[in-house]
Every structure is written in C-alpha cells, then in structure tokens.
Amino acid sequence: MHELMLMPDGRLHIYFMDVGQGDSALIITPSGKQIIIDGGPAEGSALAEISKHMPFFDRTIDMLVLSHPHLDHLFAFPEILRRYRVGRVLMTGEQATLPRYQEFLGLIKEQRIPILLADPTKDIDFGDGITLDIVWPKPNLFGSTSDGNNTSVMLRILTASGSIFFSGDAEEPEERAALISGADLSATILKVGHHGSKTSSGTGFLLAIQPSTGVISAGKKNQFGHPHAVILNRFKGLGIPLRATAWEGMIEVEF
Numbered sequence: 411m412h413e414l415m416l417m418p419d420g421r422l423h424i425y426f427m428d429v430g431q432g433d434s435a436l437i438i439t440p441s442g443k444q445i446i447i448d449g450g451p452a453e454g455s456a457l458a459e460i461s462k463h464m465p466f467f468d469r470t471i472d473m474l475v476l477s478h479p480h481l482d483h484l485f486a487f488p489e490i491l492r493r494y495r496v497g498r499v500l501m502t503g504e505q506a507t508l509p510r511y512q513e514f515l516g517l518i519k520e521q522r523i524p525i526l527l528a529d530p531t532k533d534i535d536f537g538d539g540i541t542l543d544i545v546w547p548k549p550n551l552f553g554s555t556s557d558g559n560n561t562s563v564m565l566r567i568l569t570a571s572g573s574i575f576f577s578g579d580a581e582e583p584e585e586r587a588a589l590i591s592g593a594d595l596s597a598t599i600l601k602v603g604h605h606g607s608k609t610s611s612g613t614g615f616l617l618a619i620q621p622s623t624g625v626i627s628a629g630k631k632n633q634f635g636h637p638h639a640v641i642l643n644r645f646k647g648l649g650i651p652l653r654a655t656a657w658e659g660m661i662e663v664e665f
C-alpha cells in the first residue's frame with residue numbers, strides 16, 4: 411500500500427483484523443491516532459496485520475485496550491509494547507496468572523505506561539469528536555469472578571456519524587448486567603461478542619444495541635464452531651446483516 415494512503419484522511423477507520431480464532435481491531439481516528447482493541451491469538455500475527463495500516467515512520471500507538479486477559483485477545487500485546495511507544499493501556503486490572511499476561515504487565519510497568527482501569531463513569535475523549543464510552547463492567551466487579559469472559563470491557567466508540575460497540579467475550583450474564591445498568595447501548599456496528607458463540611448475543615441485548623451490521627471475529631474452521639448456527643439465525647431473525655473475518659478476511663469500516 412502506498413504510504414500516502416496511510417495518512418490521516420479526516421475519517422474514522424476500523425479494521426477488524428484477520429487474526430484467526432481471536433480478536434484484534436485497529437481504530438484510526440480522523441487525525442491519525444491509533445487505538446488497538448485486543449491483540450489476537452498466538453497463531454494470528456496481529457502485529458504484522460496492524461503494521462500494514464500504519465505509516466512506517468509512525469512508532470506510536472495512543473492506546474491499547476485489553477478486553478480481558480485471555481490468550482486469544484492478548485497475544486501480540488507484549489510485542490507491540492516492544493515495537494511501538496504506547497501512550498496508555500485500558501483494561502480491567504483483573505488478576506490472572508497467564509504467563510503472556512504477566513509479561514504484558516511487566517512491560518507496562520517497565521515502560522511506565524499509564525493504566526486506565528475501565529470505569530463506566532469515566533469516558534475518554536480522543537478529540538476529533540471521538541469518544542470512548544465505557545459501558546461495563548463496574549470497577550468493583552474486578553477480581554470477583556474467575557471467568558474472564560464476563561469481566562470483558564464493553565465500550566462504544568462514538569462519532570458524529572456512527573458508533574461501534576465492542577464487548578470482548580462477554581456472555582449473557584454480563585450482557586444482562588449492562589442492560590440492567592440502564593446505559594445507552596445503541597450502536598451502528600456491533601463487534602459480535604465472544605466470536606459468535608451461542609453463550610453471547612442475547613436477544614434483549616441485541617434489541618438494545620440495534621446495530622445495522624454485526625461483525626464477527628473468528629477463525630476459519632475453528633475448533634469451537636464459532637460462529638454458532640443459533641447466533642446466525644438470531645441475527646437473521648432480527649434482520650441484522652452479519653460479516654465475519656472467517657468468511658472474508660480483514661473487514662474495514664469507516665465513518
């Protein structure tokens with residue numbers, strides 16, 4: 411790709427990376443700031459995918475967001491910290507002994523990168539009219555569960571012309587908690603929870619979000635059978651078109 415095509419163009423770009431069975435999305439704001447939500451699985455080379463969408467001279471990434479400390483969401487993060495200067499990290503601060511997570515935490519500490527703990531009362535203004543609206547979970551939930559999926563950071567990226575909802579691997583219990591909180595969940599694009607697993611994407615949750623498109627990040631012929639037929643049928647029944655990295659590779663959306 412020509413370097414000029416990688417320069418800021420006044421639009422918000424979201425790239426759902428083709429990283430196999432995991433999650434990694436790169437968001438580029440209208441003025442060229444980068445946010446990476448999750449770092450893909452071990453076999454997925456999120457780092458190489460991300461570098462394709464950044465000018466070679468740009469060695470900074472404004473924010474990394476770790477939805478939850480599972481390997482299919484965090485693998486490339488230590489390498490990204492070694493290769494780029496990262497401005498801040500948004501995460502839940504959940505305890506986990508996973509070695510890759512410990513390596514990630516060690517690098518954050520060594521490089522003195524500010525950590526923001528997800529908190530629905532603290533939204534993040536990125537300038538350019540871009541706001542990161544933290545939806546869930548509440549800070550006092552951290553450490554209270556051993557199932558990382560249901561501590562996933564749920565957030566919306568809001569722009570004047572559309573919004574994107576990310577929910578990591580949140581399953582129905584966390585979806586219900588977010589619904590009960592009364593937070594505005596509506597979004598134009600939904601990054602479908604937990605790779606299209608049947609344990610996520612409850613009907614009430616989808617009705618509250620009312621997305622015009624759902625995007626699933628899942629590996630081709632993955633061992634989990636994601637996305638599940640129940641979920642495909644549910645979206646079909648609600649008239650929400652779906653796209654998936656397993657079907658079409660990297661997916662780009664822009665506002």
Ligand SMILES: [Zn+2]
Pocket residue numbers: 432433480482483579604605
């Ligand atoms: Zn996952």
